[in-house]
Ligand SMILES: Nc1ncnc2c1ncn2[C@@H]1O[C@H](COP(=O)(O)OP(=O)(O)O)[C@@H](O)[C@H]1O
């Protein structure tokens with residue numbers, strides 16, 4: 001019984017190659033487009049090295065504050081990244097997480113040089129030592145600076161493979177000297193290139209922030225804002241509510257002190273999950289989930305509707321050829337719901353094949369054309385949005401692609417299938433729909 | 435009670451321009467085990483009558499009952515089961531499914547019953563043996579002659595062991611030799627297996643050999 005579907009799909013393919021191939025291509029291109037849209041969102045959420053722990057990371061980045069007596073959360077006096085002091089009070093003091101890291105965000109472009117090579121600019125991120133515990137960098141040689149290095153302000157630097165090759169023509173450069181912003185550092189590790197899609201982890205050079213005076217760089221009444229973001233690693237995802245609750249007590253205590261300055265920090269549902277961060281990047285408002293879902297649903301709906309309308313006329317023309325068979329089957333005892341089911345399953349086989357082609361196109365395009373799709377013009381860094389294969393092979397993407405195929409198939413075949421199964425049998429045998 | 439009973443059957447086809455009265459007040463009783471032939475000039479409504487009896491077309495008005503079941507009271511699923519179990523249709527132009535081979539075509543009606551694949555296969559082979567086609571199981575319809583196609587179509591019509599066989603000009607597309615073979619099969623099914631057969635034909639010779647002939651003219655039964 002089941003292989004009858006495949007038999008008929010193959011038969012159809014041979015009978016009507018043009019219509020079948022055009023509708024497969026149409027579906028494939030639609031799935032391609034839809035999956036590009038989906039991937040642009042998913043790439044911000046799916047885990048990949050060095051942000052493999054995205055599922056259990058919370059982000060505490062911006063802080064907005066306003067007058068204590070102003071109750072409108074939309075009117076802030078100022079908003080910005082955190083100062084070290086604020087980050088410590090609000091986040092590093094949390095007890096529930098496995099680790100909390102304070103790091104500079106966004107990275108700075110800094111002049112680097114070694115003896116004998118013309119100085120050039122590279123992205124520099126200043127971090128603490130927990131940074132290396134939360135993000136899983138791939139060390140090609142050496143290792144990261146540790147807690148005691150950080151505490152004693154050791155001038156150690158981790159550099160990316162590309163920088164190592166440019167400076168020394170090799171990656172075995174642990175112990176070599178490098179001048180960063182006119183100050184001498186020792187290279188302690190070389191890591192594989194990081195995609196700037198890994199926003200929190202991305203840089204080309206990483207140094208302990210204890211070795212510079214970045215912490216003095218604060219503003220806002222009593223030194224609330226600065227250059228830092230934080231990443232909080234929970235033992236497990238389930239701990240998120242507990243961490244948020246703990247944060248809320250910290251933030252209430254913080255507000256109580258701020259009251260003396262006639263200030264309060266605005267609740268922005270910090271710290272945020274990777275998803276919440278992705279829908280409100282460094283904005284000074286709450287993550288607007290519903291708005292995001294509405295927008296996304298609308299875009300996907302349109303992207304499905306247009307091909308569905310086109311495909312449905314193709315399905316109809318394919319069914320025309322088929323009406324006699326439908327009539328004969330019904331004359332011998334097949335009932336309507338079976339016909340309906342047959343048509344939909346057959347179409348689903350076709351659209352799954354097409355969806356697979358579309359998904360493949362999307363993944364190839366995302367892999368080889370990542371600069372084209374994922375470049376964000378609001379972040380100016382020197383990295384590239386390379387996409388790792390592990391993201392592209394995530395089962396979520398396959399599931400979503402199949403889901404969209406299924407919906408597209410239903411949208412494009414339900415009306416013709418309904419018509420075909422409700423045609424008077426003798427008319428169907430004579431090749432008519434209706 | 436008769437096997438098939440039609441009373442006051444009307445059928446009107448309406449297209450945008452014309453209204454065709456295909457059947458007008460047809461009253462007909464067909465007994466179990468009869469071999470009835472239906473004759474009349476082209477366009478007089480013979481096929482329409484057969485299609486209505488075969489539950490693949492609906493009368494505009496009138497009452498049809500088969501084996502005491504009143505057809506208009508039945509739902510799609512019941513009708514489908516009824517067609518599957520009670521009726522076997524044979525068309526002038528065979529109407530085999532081109533994408534299926536001989537054995538799959540004959541098995542088709544059985545796929546709508548809960549039978550095992552091996553049981554289906556056995557029954558289909560048996561039906562093909564009765565029509566002398568068991569040596570062509572894996573041929574496609576387009577690899578067979580017209581007479582062979584019609585024999586496969588007969589096998590498909592009888593595979594489900596239906597009480598009633600409806601044949602619309604079954605020999606219309608065949609030469610006389612093949613036509614005779616098909617007629618012999620139909621007579622055998624009627625005499626040896628006691629099936630009720632209703633056949634539309636243009637051939638007086640064929641009609642003579644049946645147990646009763648009804649004649650139509652312009653949608654009306656005249657004899
Ligand atoms: N689907 C249809 N639409 C309109 N008119 C039809 C249709 N089917 C049959 N007719 C008309 O009904 C009449 C009877 O047709 P039919 O039963 O096929 O005749 P027969 O089989 O005796 O040659 C004819 O005049 C034919 O043109």
Ligand SMILES: [Mg+2]
Nearest residue numbers: 480481482602
């Ligand atoms: Mg006819």
